Amino acid sequence: MEPVTKNLTQQKDCIVNLNSTTTQKVNLLMVDNHPENLLALEAVLSSPHYNLVSATSGNEALKWLLKQEFAVILLDVQMPGLNGFETAKLIRAREKTKHIPIIFITAISQDLEHVQRGYSVGAIDYIFKPFQPETLKQKIEKFVEIYQKYKEEISKSELQRSAELSEVNKKLDQTTLDLQRTEALAKVISETLIDTIVTFDSQGYILSVNPAVKTMFGYHPDELVGQPIGNLFLKVKGDNGNRSPHLFFSLNNPCLGKVIESVAVRKDENHFYADIQIGETAVEGQQIFVCTIRDVTERKQIEEIKKQQFNHMENMVKDRTLELILANQQLQIEIEERKKITDYLSVSQERFRKIFESSPCLMAIISLKDKTYLDVNTSWINFTGYSYHELFHQKINLLDFIDEPDGNSIHLEQPIRSKKINYKAKHGEIRAGFLSTEMIDIHPEPCILFVLTDFTERLLLEREMSRLDRLNLIGEMAAGIAHEIRNPMTTVYGFLQVARSNRDSLPQEIVDLMLEELSRANSIITEFLNLAKNKVSYKKIQNLNTIIEALFPLIQAEALRSRKQAVLDLHDCPDISVDEKEIRQLILNIVLNGLDSMPPGGQLTIKTYVEEQAVILEIKDQGKGISSEILEKLGTPFFTTKENGTGLGLAICYSVAERHQADIDIETGNEGSTFSIRFKSI
Numbered sequence: 001m002e003p004v005t006k007n008l009t010q011q012k013d014c015i016v017n018l019n020s021t022t023t024q025k026v027n028l029l030m031v032d033n034h035p036e037n038l039l040a041l042e043a044v045l046s047s048p049h050y051n052l053v054s055a056t057s058g059n060e061a062l063k064w065l066l067k068q069e070f071a072v073i074l075l076d077v078q079m080p081g082l083n084g085f086e087t088a089k090l091i092r093a094r095e096k097t098k099h100i101p102i103i104f105i106t107a108i109s110q111d112l113e114h115v116q117r118g119y120s121v122g123a124i125d126y127i128f129k130p131f132q133p134e135t136l137k138q139k140i141e142k143f144v145e146i147y148q149k150y151k152e153e154i155s156k157s158e159l160q161r162s163a164e165l166s167e168v169n170k171k172l173d174q175t176t177l178d179l180q181r182t183e184a185l186a187k188v189i190s191e192t193l194i195d196t197i198v199t200f201d202s203q204g205y206i207l208s209v210n211p212a213v214k215t216m217f218g219y220h221p222d223e224l225v226g227q228p229i230g231n232l233f234l235k236v237k238g239d240n241g242n243r244s245p246h247l248f249f250s251l252n253n254p255c256l257g258k259v260i261e262s263v264a265v266r267k268d269e270n271h272f273y274a275d276i277q278i279g280e281t282a283v284e285g286q287q288i289f290v291c292t293i294r295d296v297t298e299r300k301q302i303e304e305i306k307k308q309q310f311n312h313m314e315n316m317v318k319d320r321t322l323e324l325i326l327a328n329q330q331l332q333i334e335i336e337e338r339k340k341i342t343d344y345l346s347v348s349q350e351r352f353r354k355i356f357e358s359s360p361c362l363m364a365i366i367s368l369k370d371k372t373y374l375d376v377n378t379s380w381i382n383f384t385g386y387s388y389h390e391l392f393h394q395k396i397n398l399l400d401f402i403d404e405p406d407g408n409s410i411h412l413e414q415p416i417r418s419k420k421i422n423y424k425a426k427h428g429e430i431r432a433g434f435l436s437t438e439m440i441d442i443h444p445e446p447c448i449l450f451v452l453t454d455f456t457e458r459l460l461l462e463r464e465m466s467r468l469d470r471l472n473l474i475g476e477m478a479a480g481i482a483h484e485i486r487n488p489m490t491t492v493y494g495f496l497q498v499a500r501s502n503r504d505s506l507p508q509e510i511v512d513l514m515l516e517e518l519s520r521a522n523s524i525i526t527e528f529l530n531l532a533k534n535k536v537s538y539k540k541i542q543n544l545n546t547i548i549e550a551l552f553p554l555i556q557a558e559a560l561r562s563r564k565q566a567v568l569d570l571h572d573c574p575d576i577s578v579d580e581k582e583i584r585q586l587i588l589n590i591v592l593n594g595l596d597s598m599p600p601g602g603q604l605t606i607k608t609y610v611e612e613q614a615v616i617l618e619i620k621d622q623g624k625g626i627s628s629e630i631l632e633k634l635g636t637p638f639f640t641t642k643e644n645g646t647g648l649g650l651a652i653c654y655s656v657a658e659r660h661q662a663d664i665d666i667e668t669g670n671e672g673s674t675f676s677i678r679f680k681s682i
Contacts, residue, residue: 025051026144027068031061031087032076032105041074041105044133045140058082062090065097071147072140077106077118088121101143103127105136116360116453171326178319193305196293200229204249207288216295218267229291234263234271249291256280256289264293272296362433362452364391367445371396371412374447383454385426396450400424401435412437412448423452431456539577539660544615544679545570545608551584555591555606563600566591569607573615574681582656589649590619590675596642597623597673613681620674631668 028050030041038054045052053068055061059082061073073091077084084104092098104118107129115126124143127136196216199207206229209221217232224232230245237260245262256278264274273296281288356363362380364373373391381388398409404420416437422430433454440449552568559566587606594604598621607618626634634650657664657677665676 025049026147027051027053027070028140028144029053029055029061029064029070029073031055031058031074031079031084033057033079034076037076041136044137050144058084058087058090061087065091065094065100070097070100072143073100073102074140075102075104075123077104085117085121088118088123092121101125101147103139103143105129105131168326168330175319175323194295195305198224198229198232198291198293200249200289200291202287202289204228204230204246216266216293217264232264232293233274233276234265236260236262236276249289262293362450362454364396364450365440365442366396366412366448366450368412368439368448369445371398374442380452383425383431384423385429390426404432410435415439421452432459538581539579541575541577542580543575544573544578544583544617547578547580547583548587548606548608548617551587552606555588558592559595559604562595564595564598565601565603566595567603567605569605571607571609573608573610576615576679576681578660578679579656582659586653586656586677587617587619589653593649594619594621594623594673594675597621610681611678615679615681617677617679618674620672622672624672625670626666626668626673631666634666 026049028045030038030045030052032038032041032054033056035056038056042052042054053064053070055064058079061075064070075084075088079087082090084106088102088104091100091102101124103125104123105127118126125139127139193210194212194215196213197210198213199209201207206224206227209219209224211221213219213221213224228246229249230247233245236245236248258277260276260278262274262276263271265271275294275296277292277294279290279292281290356375356377359377360379362383363377364380365375366372367374372393372395374393376388376391380386380391398412400423401410402408402422403410404422410416410419410421416435419435420432421435422432424430431454433452433456436451436453438449438451440447548568548570552566555566591604591606598604602622604622605618605620607616607620609616609618640649654664661680663678665678667674667676
């Protein structure tokens with residue numbers, strides 16, 4: 001009844017532990033750089049069963065994953081810095097987090113390319129904004145349900161395994177204790193037994209004797225080792241009567257296991273009757289006999305000892321039998337586990353085969369040893385034009401796969417990750433694609449999994465779209481130039497018409513107005529010429545802080561005129577190569593735009609600092625921010641939100657930055673906008 005009670009107790013403990021697991025809150029990680037999106041997700045997924053954790057960047061999400069365990073990750077794709085694809089790839093690269101389901105939630109293009117990229121880095125699902133809250137909630141519930149079942153199974157398995165291991169350890173400890181007791185008892189018996197025990201080989205020569213030989217025969221044990229055992233006996237009674245002791249003990253099977261009467265001879269040549277019993281064993285392949293010699297005069301005592309030995313041997317047999325039964329049960333468990341592993345491997349191979357054959361990517365398995373094709377999928381055949389038999393066991397021609405950046409052929413010694421290459425099809429057609437390779441073992445040959453994503457058609461489409469965009473931009477620019485210059489020219493043309501019909505001289509104010517309009521047209525043309533890529537910049541080594549400090553009185557006067565503030569926050573910066581005139585124009589354009597965007601009382605901050613071997617110029621205003629629609633068009637020539645603006649200010653800023661190999665980044669929100677210009681230091 002004790003084992004049954006113990007098992008019931010263990011099962012109750014398992015149930016209690018499992019119930020405590022299911023009552024815990026499930027952690028959900030939401031990653032989006034827009035707080036309003038996180039609030040929307042939190043509103044949809046709010047539940048007493050969930051612990052919602054928000055992260056505004058990929059780096060913050062990775063930090064949370066180091067601290068906690070999550071059931072599902074809701075990941076935005078388009079984020080500054082570490083984007084969603086890169087974050088998912090890092091999550092999958094970590095052993096502890098690679099099995100966490102990732103759902104991409106994005107508002108970017110729904111093209112197959114983006115979706116496929118999401119799945120390639122480990123996404124489980126792909127949801128596009130605007131999403132249906134109920135649908136998202138149901139999906140999360142299913143993933144959470146799967147996660148909870150998985151945790152329950154893991155917990156149950158660990159508890160059961162712990163209980164089984166504890167039981168096995170107890171039995172092993174008991175068996176070890178029994179063996180130690182047996183060895184100690186055997187030693188005590190050998191040393192204290194009054195019977196003489198002699199071990200001898202198949203030729204009848206003594207190998208060892210116990211100390212009792214001294215009392216029984218008068219010999220020291222060392223005197224008998226190596227001597228014939230027959231010297232201890234006068235005669236031995238066999239099945240056919242009395243026999244010579246030397247002949248009897250030299251036989252291969254001298255009445256093993258039987259009690260044999262004999263006459264023994266002491267060292268002083270006195271005789272006594274003795275019963276002998278011979279056993280046989282093998283040690284390291286050598287046949288050994290054990291002979292027990294008993295003095296008949298102490299038969300009762302010897303019989304009692306014999307009974308004790310028999311009971312002891314019987315217990316040893318029972319213990320050994322029990323050990324064999326347990327070992328057999330463990331062997332059966334191992335056989336079942338191996339069968340499960342075999343079945344799982346079979347299913348995994350079938351799953352890999354289906355994925356391999358149905359994948360739209362070009363996939364091939366190549367021998368690492370001799371670089372020959374072992375297998376290719378249907379997409380490989382369709383895109384390259386080769387048949388399966390033309391490639392099977394043929395060596396891959398690496399010259400047909402060229403690295404696009406440097407024009408060299410690829411190398412397969414190291415794994416490749418999304419390398420842009422050009423590859424040649426059967427009929428000489430050059431196609432483009434992204435190449436990834438992975439080392440795998442197949443029965444058990446080391447191989448290379450060759451995965452190629454073809455984007456030739458997409459590349460042609462992008463080139464055509466780029467060409468159309470350029471044509472469209474040229475049309476818009478032509479319309480803008482015509483519109484901006486036509487207005488002042490119309491004014492001048494009208495006054496000249498009046499002057500031709502009127503012989504009197506024109507009033508001074510009309511002449512001034514015409515000159516002003518012509519100056520405006522000339523200014524527009526001059527600013528437009530500043531956009532030219534071939535415009536010459538006169539650069540020299542100077543300090544950015546010096547240029548800003550010289551320009552600041554003009555900026556401050558303009559700010560005070562509109563009842564606003566302008567402040568400097570300049571830090572030590574190294575000298576850089578710039579065109580002072582162009583940099584002054586860039587700063588003034590951005591500063592004036594910032595002042596125009598702020599209400600009275602607002603503050604504009606001009607800041608410089610060094611970051612990662614680059615000099616940063618940062619201009620921050622406290623305006624109402626820039627809408628996403630306007631943000632997309634910033635820098636486009638002749639696009640303006642001002643009534644009297646030409647739309648060339650920011651376009652000139654971008655042109656100046658390009659000539660200085662600088663980058664312009666814009667951060668905007670309800671609290672204002674920040675323009676950051678990054679100059680490379682010398």
